[in-house]
Every structure is written in structure tokens, then in C-alpha cells.
Amino acid sequence: MGFMPGVIEGRDAGADALAALIAFLKAGGYRFVTPTPATHARVLARPENQRARDLRGIFGWSLNFAAELVDAALLDRLREAGIVVAGEGGLLRSRVRVSSLGQDLFVHSAFPTDGRDAVFFGPDSYRFARLIAEELRRCPERPGGRLVDIGTGAGVGAIVAARLCPAAEIVMTDINPAALRLARVNAAAAGVAASFVIAEDLSAIDGALDLVLANPPYIIDVAGRAYRDGGGMHGGEVSLAMAQDAVPRLAPGGRFILYTGSAIVDGMDQLRDRLGELAAAERCTLRYEEIDPDVFGEELENDVYRDVDRIALIAAVIAR
Template sequence: MTPTDEALLSLLRLLKQQDYRFVTPTPATHARVIARPDRKRARSLEDILGWSLPFEPSVIDPQIMEYLDEAEALMKTDGMLHSLVRVSSLADCLYVHSAFPTDDQDAVFFGPDSYRFADLIRAEIADHTLGSGKRVVDVGSGAGVGAIVIGRLLPQASVAMTEINAAALRFARINAAAANVSVTAHHGNCIEGIEGTIDIALANPPYLIDAQQRLYRDGGAFHGGQISCTMAEAILPRLNRAGRFILYSGSAIICGTDALKDRLNALAEKHHCTLRYRELDPDVFGEELADLAYAEVDRIALIAAIFERG
């Protein structure tokens, strides 16, 4: 790790000792909360590292300030300091990710999908065991939630994560170290850098239409479903017998039809896999439907697609 990475790791460890917690909401909720008159500047650590509010040095623990400074994660504007990172809690782990707003092309996102993805993994792995040498891959790991959650559930497995966004892979490495989970990290698209077969693959790909084409948000064609299909096409042939691909994504429902479900079913048949497909939430990100790109979409549903190779 670089000195800046070590500083962020030290920050996470100190925050863990202090029992820091922050549940990160959707960007829309975040924007509404910080627009309130009493949210113009930070009054607590959660305001600084959760809500990304500007702050004065007197508000923050000097040791936390030192770690942020060593990590080059502070910016000064209009006489106030801003943290360039947020820290969120999920179960008993802490995750560093990008500060709000996440407008940069390589922003590293963490939010409600992260919590739901973790819950899906726990539910699907509850009765699953993997011995030493079995291979797990978190594809497009983002901040590392999938790799960390499954690494703690299946400590004997060999866990790898892939990510096209170098900034995300950096944070994922730091988050895994803070969680005491051993992982290997591969910078590349989908399963580039992963050789051989896979016992369990996980993915929480972007699934929205994003005019800015931000890596964490833009799901490509098919109203944001393209990346989910591309991942399935690459991963399914690489699954071992009884191997599993746990996909958490979103689907644009048009005139009552779930086109993503149809495409994933076809891929399952092509690669001799069974597919369990269900809606986890029938209606999310409703504000997106005001965009012209969603003019024909009735709703965006969160889905779980569980592939298993026969």
C-alpha cells in the first residue's frame, strides 16, 4: 500500500474503535437532507464523513484530521474544509468511498444497493460451504462489498475481485484490509485477469441510463441492462459444475414486460444453467422516469438473478 492508502486504512481502523456508523442514503435523499437550513456546515463526525458537509478544524478529532490530511483527502474552499471521502457502515464493517456529490467519471459509489446486495449474498450463501481452494469472484467490485461479505461468510475460499475503475479498486483493497478479508484484486473489465473456472461469481453492476456515462451508474443499452447481460455471457461458461452466479441488478419494465429477464433466461439456456429470477423491489429510482431516456418505461425494478450450472 502507498502512504496515502495506509492513512485511509488507519482512518477506518480508528473509526471502528470509535464505533462510527453511517448509513448512506440515495443521492436524491442525500441532496434533500443537506439542503435543509440547519445543514450548511458540519456539527459532528457523521456530518463530515457521511453527509460530506464543510467543516472547521475545531469540529474534528485531531487524529482523524491527521489521517485525512496524510491521505490527501481534504480540500479547502471558502475558508472551510471538505472531506474528499465518505465512510459508511454495513453490518460491522466500514467502507471508504467517494464524497457527495458523486459527479466524477471515476466516482466510487456506495448506497442502498450496497446493503441490499449484501443481504442477497447472505441469503444465497446461508447454507453453502466452500473448502480451501474454491474460487469466488466479485465482478465489478466497486467499493468491495461483495468480496468482503462473502469472504467473511466463506473464509476458506479464495476470493478475487475485478474492477475497471482504478479508484474503486483502490478503495476496495483498503476496505478489505480493514475488514481483515484476504482478496486478490484485478484491474480490468468483467473477468479480465481471472483464469480458470469459478465456483461462485457475484455482481452488482450499474443498471441505469446515465447521460454522463459514469462508470458506477451507466448500465449501457437495453435501458441500462446491457452490462448485466454482458457479465452473464462472460461468466456462465466459466462456472464449475454446481457453480453459482449471484446477480443483483435493475430492470426497466415496459408495458408489463421484463426484457432483462427474457435475455437472462436465454443466456441460462444457452450455457446449460438454471435460473431463479425474482423482483426484490418493484419500484426504485422513480425520479429517473422524468428523463426522456425513460419515456416508455413504467418502472425500474430491482432484481435477483441466480444462475446455477448443472
């Protein structure tokens, strides 16, 4: 289910309540690592996991819960803002999850993420964060650079990069207003100042860019959900389009860091080939690596993947 924080009497009560939730959970040492949806579903299918026993059950596993498990004053704020609603059997449920990554907590959509405006966070978010950290430790950005996180979602890429590039100007973009509102909450909680732009490309952002980050969807989604559908090229089309938009805008020394998946057909990686052509045309260099050779194997049972050998997770860095 997607979630848009409520606005009450001219103030963003949803954002205020989410900020209070993050602060409360941080103070209590809350930690939760979000698994894949398939793993999440398997854990919830266990008989003992029908209702929450603690805060991880409420804000991590998205279980129904009894009111006494949450601080009463905080619960009132969450209910007023529509973040906590009626659940099953007279219990309550949260419309958001909160996941930990390093020192930060990130608010995102509750399980299951089947809403068209769902804001996703999961294993890919952790891998994306690791890629950014490794890349920027090797080559720190120059002071005063402009950093754009395309399709920011919950804001993971920009927030991780901002901690490594504290002098950079941070811009987060997304086509989903619900994502940008949660990214704004997460950035504020992390102490990261940023601009937020509703856009499907970089046309609303002026000038050359020093660093562009992207973690686009890479699976063909029959429901057409924007956060999950990678489009043509067996799911690689959105990744390529982001690269084609970003690379020509790179300043001298600028980089485009891409974490995504690529369908391998008859041993060939079309996304790698197309990115190589783009880099050559723009007189840039390309570093391309398979992070994991085989993920989401169950997708190969669908007709749209009938000619695909495997889906690989890849990291690509195009530098000018």
C-alpha cells in the same frame, strides 16, 4: 467527486491514512447508513445542515467542518494525503465518506458522486449484501472455491461473501483504479485477503469459477459515468454482458449471483428473458425475483425511458 489516494515518497500515504481513519472511527463506534443521492441532497438543504457538528457530519454527510472536530494527529495524516482539503468559509471538507454495513466500515466517494471515477456506495449496496448473505447461508460454498466480484466498487460484495466463505480465494475486479484502491483499503480493514485486478471482464482470471458476484449499474446515465451507466436495453446491457461473461466460466455447482435493475416495457422483462436463454444454453438453472417493483421513477421523465412502465430491482441466481 471521485478520489484517488495520494502516493508520497514511494508509500501509499492515502491508503495508510484511510486505514487509520477506519480504525479511528471503528474505535469510536462510528455508524452511518448512506441514503440515496436524492435523500442526501434533501437533508443537506436543511438550514441547520450547513456545517458538520460531529464525525457523521464530516465523513457521512460530507459537510464542511472545523479542524477541532477531528483528532489532530489523524487530521494531519488526512491532509498530507489529500483526503481532507480546504472547504468553504475557511472550513475543511473530506473527499471520502465512510459508511457502515454490519461490523464493517467502507470508504467511498464523498457526496456528490459526480466524478467519472466516483466510487459509489448506497442503498443498492445494502440490498446486494443482503442477497449475498441470504444466498450463501442456504448454500455455503465448498472449501477452496474461487470467488470473483465483478465491478467490485468499494468491495462490498466480496467482503460480505468472504465472511461467509472464509476458505474461498477472493478476487475483486473493476475498470476503475480508484475503486480498486478503496476496495483494497476496505478489505484490509475487514481482515479479508484478496487479489485485485483492473479489468472490464474475466479474461485476466484463469480457470473455472465457483462463485461470481455482480452489482452492475442499471440506469442509463446521460453523462456516461461507468459506475452509473447500464448501457442499452434501457440500462440492462451491462448486467447481461456480465452474465454472458461469467456463466460459461462456472465450475460444476458454481453460481452467478446478480443484483441489478431491469426496465419493464409493456409488461415484459427483457433482462429476465435473456438471462433465461443464457441459462438454458449453458444447461444451468435460473432463479429470478423482483426485489422491488418500482425504483427511480423520476428516470421515466427522460426520453430514453419514454416506453418504459417501471424499473424493477431484481435478484438473479444462475447455477450450474
